[in-house]
Each structure stands twice: as structure tokens, then as C-alpha cells.
Amino acid sequence: VDRALDLGLLAGALDGQQRMPTATELQELLAETEVQLFLRRPVLPPALVDTGWFLHGIASVDATQRLYPLARQRQSFVVSAHIFDLALTEQRSTTVTDRLVLAFAAAIGYRRGDLDPNATAIVRRVNADITAPDEVTDHLPTLALEAGVALLGFQTRTLFTLFRRWSAQLRALATSVELPDLSSTAFGTTHAVVRGAEHLLYFLARGNRGRLSQAVAELTNAAQGQLGPGEHLARWVAAHLLALAGEADAGSVFTLLPLMFPTPPATHSPWPTRRC
Amino acid sequence: MEKLVESLGITKLSKSQVSIMAAELDAQVADFRNRFAARPALPATAWPRSGAGVAGRYSSAMLDDVIVGGASLAELLGRASGHPGVKCTYSLFGVGAGEDSLAKAVAMIADDAMRQRCGASAVLTWWRERRDGGPPHSLQRRPAVEAFIKDTFGLPEAPGDEQLLQGYVAELVWHRLTREDPDDGTARQLHHVTDLSWSVYQQGGDGLVVYQVEDGRLAFRLWEIKKHDSTAHLSRTVGRASKQLSSNALRYLAQYTGYGSTLSGPLGQLFGELVELWVNEDPRAGVGVSIATSARHTPKRQAFGGLATAFPRLETSQREGLLVVVEDFPAFAVAVRDIVWTGL
Numbered sequence: 001v002d003r004a005l006d007l008g009l010l011a012g013a014l015d016g017q018q019r020m021p022t023a024t025e026l027q028e029l030l031a032e033t034e035v036q037l038f039l040r041r042p043v044l045p046p047a048l049v050d051t052g053w054f055l056h057g058i059a060s061v062d063a064t065q066r067l068y069p070l071a072r073q074r075q076s077f078v079v080s081a082h083i084f085d086l087a088l089t090e091q092r093s094t095t096v097t098d099r100l101v102l103a104f105a106a107a108i109g110y111r112r113g114d115l116d117p118n119a120t121a122i123v124r125r126v127n128a129d130i131t132a133p134d135e136v137t138d139h140l141p142t143l144a145l146e147a148g149v150a151l152l153g154f155q156t157r158t159l160f161t162l163f164r165r166w167s168a169q170l171r172a173l174a175t176s177v178e179l180p181d182l183s184s185t186a187f188g189t190t191h192a193v194v195r196g197a198e199h200l201l202y203f204l205a206r207g208n209r210g211r212l213s214q215a216v217a218e219l220t221n222a223a224q225g226q227l228g229p230g231e232h233l234a235r236w237v238a239a240h241l242l243a244l245a246g247e248a249d250a251g252s253v254f255t256l257l258p259l260m261f262p263t264p265p266a267t268h269s270p271w272p273t274r275r276c
Numbered sequence: 277m278e279k280l281v282e283s284l285g286i287t288k289l290s291k292s293q294v295s296i297m298a299a300e301l302d303a304q305v306a307d308f309r310n311r312f313a314a315r316p317a318l319p320a321t322a323w324p325r326s327g328a329g330v331a332g333r334y335s336s337a338m339l340d341d342v343i344v345g346g347a348s349l350a351e352l353l354g355r356a357s358g359h360p361g362v363k364c365t366y367s368l369f370g371v372g373a374g375e376d377s378l379a380k381a382v383a384m385i386a387d388d389a390m391r392q393r394c395g396a397s398a399v400l401t402w403w404r405e406r407r408d409g410g411p412p413h414s415l416q417r418r419p420a421v422e423a424f425i426k427d428t429f430g431l432p433e434a435p436g437d438e439q440l441l442q443g444y445v446a447e448l449v450w451h452r453l454t455r456e457d458p459d460d461g462t463a464r465q466l467h468h469v470t471d472l473s474w475s476v477y478q479q480g481g482d483g484l485v486v487y488q489v490e491d492g493r494l495a496f497r498l499w500e501i502k503k504h505d506s507t508a509h510l511s512r513t514v515g516r517a518s519k520q521l522s523s524n525a526l527r528y529l530a531q532y533t534g535y536g537s538t539l540s541g542p543l544g545q546l547f548g549e550l551v552e553l554w555v556n557e558d559p560r561a562g563v564g565v566s567i568a569t570s571a572r573h574t575p576k577r578q579a580f581g582g583l584a585t586a587f588p589r590l591e592t593s594q595r596e597g598l599l600v601v602v603e604d605f606p607a608f609a610v611a612v613r614d615i616v617w618t619g620l
Binding site for chain 2: 017019020046049050053054056057058060061062065067097098101137140141142173176177178179182183184185186188220223224225228229230231232233235236238239240242
């Protein structure tokens with residue numbers, strides 16, 4: 001909380017944007033909201049929510065565009081994550097999708113803002129919304145969000161089982177319609193997010209660089225809408241997991257300490273060129 | 277039924293009379309629905325063709341399915357002149373469209389929904405064959421087809437919510453009209469339309485449309501799409517949609533930014549700038565509200581004033597309204613669902 005209320009951090013994230021609250025105003029909004037939440041009178045000011053999404057937008061611009069300094073993007077992730085954290089506490093987030101959207105936005109902001117324990121705490125709060133029913137079609141509209149949020153929690157004790165089950169269910173659905181996977185269908189992006197997140201899990205947990213390449217391929221196609229129509233939130237999740245994969249690759253102990261965790265060297269970069 | 281009877285000024289009615297009236301009403305409703313659903317399917321050459329037939333070649337909502345060999349939806353519905361004096365650009369479709377045109381429009385929208393859902397899977401072929409009078413699906417295939425239909429449409433034994441269905445059909449109609457890009461008298465060129473969600477249970481912007489404007493730069497319009505089926509004036513629905521758009525715009529745009537900015541070229545750059553353009557009310561940013569409704573709700577006065585109320589600092593050209601009026605929109609939506617179900 002102290003860090004999120006730091007005036008320098010807020011000023012860095014907002015960078016003087018005239019149509020948004022000033023750093024001081026934002027600090028006051030955050031402090032007042034936290035007091036109200038503590039008093040169990042949660043009312044999230046619309047200006048605070050708008051600021052959260054504005055900063056999430058700034059933070060989310062693909063780094064290769066070099067539109068904003070990386071430091072500002074990181075600050076924006078941290079501040080927006082804190083706002084979404086508060087929003088998640090507020091009782092108005094009533095639908096599963098609402099909660100998962102806020103949880104993903106908060107958790108990815110914390111992870112990409114180097115506040116990993118906060119991300120884990122966020123995911124624990126929505127664990128009940130991450131499900132694996134017998135019929136995968138019962139939760140297909142939210143499955144990509146569930147996969148994204150689950151991965152960001154990094155609770156490896158349950159994650160492998162969960163992803164194995166989701167993958168098996170999606171494979172079975174694809175087989176039933178005579179496809180190797182669900183690409184090109186309305187569920188194609190979700191399928192790619194689940195597979196990409198599972199590959200990323202194996203890279204993060206076991207340092208398997210082959211899995212990193214597979215994760216990057218799946219998530220790139222998913223983010224760029226190559227695998228099927230109509231999955232806005234799945235593409236949003238894919239784009240952030242893709243960026244996280246890049247950041248994890250650059251900062252992974254498996255990359256930094258290859259001698260301790262020897263894996264076969266990649267024959268080429270796992271990172272694709274951008275699509276025209 | 278009791279409320280209907282009261283509204284007709286009848287204070288006493290026996291149970292048998294109620295039963296007779298209910299049966300007559302059911303028959304009238306069924307007859308109306310059948311006027312759409314019982315039409316023969318369009319010949320195969322009239323169906324939209326999509327580039328989505330090969331995995332990996334899926335073109336994200338670009339102009340990949342313009343009608344081949346048949347009328348466009350814009351032609352079927354017909355453009356009517358709007359009401360002067362509205363504080364937004366305004367398009368009106370569907371007024372006076374005949375039964376044959378509406379039947380074709382229903383079939384077209386049903387096929388759009390299934391093409392979007394099934395993609396290159398065999399399900400689309402199975403569904404179309406069954407829709408066109410083919411034999412029932414095998415016990416193995418039927419669950420697979422159901423999996424691609426049941427969201428929003430529901431299944432005959434467990435229909436989906438009709439209000440949500442109407443909203444979904446309103447979105448399908450808007451999406452097709454937008455991609456067809458009927459001449460609106462402006463010099464701008466359609467550049468990109470985001471995909472429509474296949475499920476009403478997903479959230480996010482209803483649609484983002486990108487145009488290349490006269491100076492060669494890209495501009496966007498963020499759309500909210502609603503159905504109107506209420507005794508209240510249509511302007512109430514426009515006002516609600518406008519407020520919703522105003523409240524949620526930054527969330528929608530921030531999410532679009534995440535994946536859109538991974539694209540290269542001017543489109544990727546535009547996605548990277550979305551939230552800044554929005555908060556600065558840049559001329560390249562704008563909004564739209566689309567309403568689908570029934571003929572009896574056609575407004576006699578301008579109904580899109582809510583857009584100007586919600587976005588007072590935008591110029592008229594940055595606010596767009598689209599109104600689609602068919603004879604009975606709830607029946608239109610149900611007819612779409614019924615055609616989808618004929619493929620089960």
C-alpha cells in the first residue's frame with residue numbers, strides 16, 4: 001500500500017496527463033478509498049476506475065513500439081494493479097467474469113511491476129472462480145481468463161493437474177469435430193491460451209526452453225487473432241502472457257544460470273517477427 | 277395473460293376463454309415466426325464465403341465474407357433517410373423491408389453466427405447439411421454440434437434467455453452491416469473491424485471500427501450495441517447505451533491495446549495510442565451506438581440525443597448512430613435462433 005501511494009510513483013505513471021487526476025489527487029482518491037474499504041463502506045469512485053484502466057492501457061502497449069519509457073509502463077502496471085486490487089475488494093464485482101477480469105488485470109500488473117507476492121495474493125482471492133467442470137463447454141466464455149489468472153498465481157502444486165485436465169477436455173472437443181485443435185473456431189483462441197499458458201508453466205517451473213518456444217508461438221497467434229474470432233478477453237490474456245514470457249525469459253534463473261539448469265540450447269530465438 | 281386481458285379492458289374471463297385466447301395467440305406467434313423460418317434456404321451460391329476455411333489464414337474480421345452472388349444485408353434491409361437535426365451522424369436501415377428480404381436476412385444472420393462459431397471445423401458442414409434438410413446427426417455428432425450452438429441460443433429443450441438472444445442478434449446485424457460498409461457519403465475507408473464476441477457471457481467492447489480518414493491517418497469508433505423492446509421511448513435505450521459506453525470505454529480500450537499493439541504498421545500504432553486519443557478527445561477518436569428494434573418503436577423524433585449528452589465535447593462527426601428497424605425484432609431474433617436449431 002505504501003508503495004502504491006508513493007507520490008513519485010503516481011507522478012511517474014501519470015506523466016502529467018492533463019485529462020486524468022494529478023498525482024496528488026490520485027493519492028487522495030486512493031487513500032480515501034482504502035479508508036472506506038477499511039470501514040466496510042466500499043464505494044469506488046469512477047474517476048479511480050477510469051484512471052486504473054487508462055494506466056493499464058499505457059502499460060499494455062507492446063514494448064517494441066517504444067511509445068512509452070519502460071519505467072513509466074512498469075509504474076503504470078503497479079498503480080493500476082493497486083486500483084484493481086481495491087476494485088476486487090469492492091462488492092460490486094458480482095459476476096465471475098467481472099472478478100476474473102479485475103483479478104487478471106491486477107495480477108498481471110503486479111507481476112509485470114515486480115510485485116510477485118501481491119499477484120499470488122490476488123489469485124488466492126479468486127481461486128473459487130477457477131474451475132474444471134466435467135463439460136468444458138460449461139465455462140468456455142471464461143476459460144482463457146481462468147487459465148491466465150491461475151498461471152499468475154503460480155501455485156504449482158495444483159496448476160499442472162488443472163492444465164492437464166483443461167487441455168485434455170479441449171483436445172476431446174477438437175477430436176469430436178474432426179480437428180487436431182480448435183483453431184479457426186470460436187474456441188480457437190481459448191484453446192491456444194490454455195496450451196500457451198501450460199507451455200509457459202513448464203518453462204517457468206522446469207526451465208524447458210522448448211516449452212518457451214511453444215508458448216511464444218501459441219500466445220502470439222492467439223494475441224494476433226490468428227486462431228479464431230470473437231474472443232476479445234482471450235486475446236487480451238494472451239498478449240499479456242506473451243509479454244510475461246518475454247520478461248520471464250530475460251530474467252529467468254534458467255536463462256541467467258544456464259550451467260545450474262542445463263537445457264538444450266534453442267536453435268533460434270523463440271520470439272517471432274511481428275505480423276503485418 | 278391476465279395483464280394482457282386487463283389491458284384490453286376485460287374484467288371477467290373464464291378459464292376456458294383464457295385457454296382459447298392463449299391458443300390463438302400461440303398460433304399467431306408461430307405463424308409469424310414461420311414466415312421467417314419456413315422459407316427455403318438460400319441457394320448455396322448465395323451464402324457468404326469466408327477466408328476462414330484454412331487454419332492460420334483466419335483474417336480477423338476484415339472484409340473476408342462479403343456476399344458472393346447475392347444481396348448484402350444492407351441491400352436487403354434498405355437504407356432510409358434519417359431524421360434531420362440529430363447531434364450525430366445517423367444511419368437507418370430496415371424500414372419497409374419486405375417479408376422476403378427479412379427472411380433472407382434472418383437466414384444470413386443465422387449462417388453468420390454458425391460460421392463464426394464453427395470456423396473450419398466439420399461442424400459447419402454438418403450443421404448446414406442438416407439445416408438444408410439432410411438426415412439427423414448421428415449420436416456421436418449431435419453433441420459436437422450442440423457444443424457450438426448452446427451458448428446464447430440454448431437448445432430446444434433448454435432455450436437461452438430471449439432478451440440475451442435479441443442482444444446477440446442485434447450485434448450480429450451491426451457487425452455484418454459494418455463490414456459491408458455501405459456507402460455513407462463520407463470519404464473515409466473501412467480499415468478494420470474487431471471480431472464480434474460469440475458469447476453474450478463474455479465482456480468487452482461490442483465493437484471497435486477503424487477507418488482511414490482523408491489525411492491518410494487511422495481513426496476509430498467504439499461501438500455499443502443494444503436491442504430495444506420496451507414501451508419506453510427508444511431514446512432511453514440510446515441514453516443507457518451511451519452512459520454504458522462512457523463508463524466502460526477506457527476498460528474496453530485498454531484491453532484492445534494489449535493485443536492490438538502487437539500488430540505491426542499503422543494499425544498497431546493506432547491500438548497503442550487508443551487510451552491517449554480517448555482521454556484527449558482527439559478527432560481520431562469517436563463513439564457509436566447501434567440499436568435494433570421493431571417497427572412500432574420507430575422514433576418520430578430524433579432519438580440519439582443521448583450520445584451528445586454522454587459525450588458533449590465530441591464533434592457531431594465523432595458521434596454515430598445506427599438504427600435497424602424490422603417489423604418485429606424479437607420475432608426476427610427468435611427466427612434466427614430457430615434456423616440455427618434446424619441444423620441440430
